[in-house]
Amino acid sequence: MGRILIIAEHDGSTLNSSTSKCVSCAAGIENDGIDIVVFATSGAGIASQAAGLAGVAKVLHVDNEANANPLAAVIAPQVVAIAEPYSHILGPSTTFGKDLMPRVAALLGVGQVSDIMAVLGPYTFQRPVYAGEAIVTVEASADRKLVGTVRSASYKAAATGGSAAVEATSVDANLPTHSRYGELKAAASDRPDLQTASRVICGGRALGSKENFEMVFKLADKIGAAVGATRAAVDAGYVSNETQVGQTGKIIAPELYIAFGISGAIQHVTGIKDAGTIVAVNKDAEAPIFEIADIGLVADLFAVIPELESKLG
Amino acid sequence: MKKIMVGLKRVVDYNVRIRVKPDGSGVITDGVKMSINPFDEIALEEALRIKERGEAEEVIAVSIGPADAQQQLRTGLAMGADRAILVQTDKLVEPLDAARTLLKLIEKESPELVIVGKQAIDDDNGQTGAMLAALWDRPQGTCVSEVTFADGKATVTREVDSGLETIEVDLPAVLTADLRLNEPRYVKLPDIMKAKRKPLETVSLDDLGIALDPQLEIVKTDPPAQRQKGVMVEDVDGLISALKDKGLL
Numbered sequence: 001m002g003r004i005l006i007i008a009e010h011d012g013s014t015l016n017s018s019t020s021k022c023v024s025c026a027a028g029i030e031n032d033g034i035d036i037v038v039f040a041t042s043g044a045g046i047a048s049q050a051a052g053l054a055g056v057a058k059v060l061h062v063d064n065e066a067n068a069n070p071l072a073a074v075i076a077p078q079v080v081a082i083a084e085p086y087s088h089i090l091g092p093s094t095t096f097g098k099d100l101m102p103r104v105a106a107l108l109g110v111g112q113v114s115d116i117m118a119v120l121g122p123y124t125f126q127r128p129v130y131a132g133e134a135i136v137t138v139e140a141s142a143d144r145k146l147v148g149t150v151r152s153a154s155y156k157a158a159a160t161g162g163s164a165a166v167e168a169t170s171v172d173a174n175l176p177t178h179s180r181y182g183e184l185k186a187a188a189s190d191r192p193d194l195q196t197a198s199r200v201i202c203g204g205r206a207l208g209s210k211e212n213f214e215m216v217f218k219l220a221d222k223i224g225a226a227v228g229a230t231r232a233a234v235d236a237g238y239v240s241n242e243t244q245v246g247q248t249g250k251i252i253a254p255e256l257y258i259a260f261g262i263s264g265a266i267q268h269v270t271g272i273k274d275a276g277t278i279v280a281v282n283k284d285a286e287a288p289i290f291e292i293a294d295i296g297l298v299a300d301l302f303a304v305i306p307e308l309e310s311k312l313g
Numbered sequence: 314m315k316k317i318m319v320g321l322k323r324v325v326d327y328n329v330r331i332r333v334k335p336d337g338s339g340v341i342t343d344g345v346k347m348s349i350n351p352f353d354e355i356a357l358e359e360a361l362r363i364k365e366r367g368e369a370e371e372v373i374a375v376s377i378g379p380a381d382a383q384q385q386l387r388t389g390l391a392m393g394a395d396r397a398i399l400v401q402t403d404k405l406v407e408p409l410d411a412a413r414t415l416l417k418l419i420e421k422e423s424p425e426l427v428i429v430g431k432q433a434i435d436d437d438n439g440q441t442g443a444m445l446a447a448l449w450d451r452p453q454g455t456c457v458s459e460v461t462f463a464d465g466k467a468t469v470t471r472e473v474d475s476g477l478e479t480i481e482v483d484l485p486a487v488l489t490a491d492l493r494l495n496e497p498r499y500v501k502l503p504d505i506m507k508a509k510r511k512p513l514e515t516v517s518l519d520d521l522g523i524a525l526d527p528q529l530e531i532v533k534t535d536p537p538a539q540r541q542k543g544v545m546v547e548d549v550d551g552l553i554s555a556l557k558d559k560g561l562l
Contacts, residue, residue, distance in 0.1 A: 182479030294543035
């Protein structure tokens with residue numbers, strides 16, 4: 001058995017829920033303690049949020065101006081510098097973790113288990129391949145450190161109410177200057193976050209235009225849902241990239257997922273398979289989405305969306 | 314830039330319906346259409362556009378895989394790559410070994426830029442680019458949707474969960490291509506003919522001094538859990554009452 005280290009994801013002030021999912025995954029691995037590390041400019045506040053996650057032994061924060069923004073090339077050597085006591089190092093399978101963790105693994109000279117969806121043993125895991133059309137069980141060597149990313153949709157958030165020790169620490173690592181952060185252009189939105197929302201409404205290319213997609217937003221606002229989209233809808237410019245759900249976008253697990261005008265390509269479906277209830281509205285009765293939908297309605301979305309909106313009012 | 318190196322992986326074509334072998338030993342690949350990993354195709358397209366803008370002189374397409382991966386490299390040459398290198402092996406090459414192998418080619422070719430896909434659509438690992446950047450001790454720009462170059466630097470737009478992030482990296486660097494970086498060109502017949510005369514070099518892992526060090530044993534491959542087909546409703550009222558029955562509204 002060994003200790004597990006989780007790399008915290010945050011936006012400079014708030015801990016991302018993906019970190020909590022990592023704790024839930026780690027709790028399934030036999031261990032001598034689960035620690036979290038926060039890399040930030042002043043990470044005490046974020047660390048105290050992490051310390052509240054049940055099952056966490058200790059939270060470290062490494063405060064450094066260089067950690068103002070998440071640059072993998074800058075964070076990776078710092079992770080390596082504190083990696084020694086740990087048998088497992090985990091990060092979330094979000095764009096943050098996907099950028100960082102392979103860099104950490106390579107610096108440590110070990111492979112990585114991407115998108116852990118189930119823990120079968122301390123070094124045995126299940127993960128999806130081929131856009132989730134197959135699930136492989138992989139076994140890593142117990143002689144090496146295990147680096148992995150955790151598929152958030154496969155885990156519930158850890159309980160809160162914990163009171164882990166918080167410790168400021170510094171690391172001795174040579175930080176590169178060859179990578180510089182520019183800016184983040186985030187679509188300002190008061191809507192629920194796509195990755196954590198309990199309700200999600202998704203639109204496909206059938207919406208036909210950016211203007212028509214507004215119907216989806218209006219309905220989502222009515223029921224307090226987040227909005228997602230297929231790759232085709234994003235490519236067509238109806239909505240921005242961060243709404244994309246699927247193999248190469250976000251993997252989500254809301255309680256309720258409603259698809260409008262989505263055919264059900266496997267690349268999209270892999271992103272929604274973990275939803276509690278899947279509702280599909282499509283005018284094509286043969287659309288593959290109906291094969292996995294809990295509730296299906298063959299109808300024109302341009303009639304259904306306004307009617308739903310008025311009847312739910 | 315003098316040289317751009319692009320990694321092309323041979324994978325099961327994205328339109329193929331994947332079937333797991335009944336004995337759990339993998340997925341069926343016999344007689345299945347194989348293609349360039351779509352993200353790698355985008356990587357190559359970007360390299361070609363950079364060259365066509367006059368910002369690079371040569372595009373080298375490389376692959377690690379079986380002899381048949383020559384087909385994908387020929388497609389890459391037909392798209393416009395100047396030459397190709399196949400590191401031939403029939404063994405499964407994990408991302409860390411792929412990165413080590415690519416690093417050997419980098420040491421030989423000294424490219425200023427390496428572009429690979431952000432993930433391969435077979436193993437969905439999404440590791441090779443970042444691992445290569447780490448081993449090379451150079452910057453990485455992953456999930457790139459836009460890139461421009463000036464003064465030995467690349468300004469990179471990355472697709473991240475919260476939106477679009479820009480970073481600036483010094484060259485040489487490794488970029489990984491995301492979907493919206495570009496739309497790859499179609500290959501025309503004359504280009505396929507021309508590509509037959511372009512150089513395609515084959516080397517072995519031994520030639521490069523690489524001994525594979527596999528770290529993950531694939532114990533078993535299973536089909537995914539299937540969702541049960543649900544109910545069909547007739548109209549919006551039926552939909553609303555079905556949702557209410559489930560306590561979702």
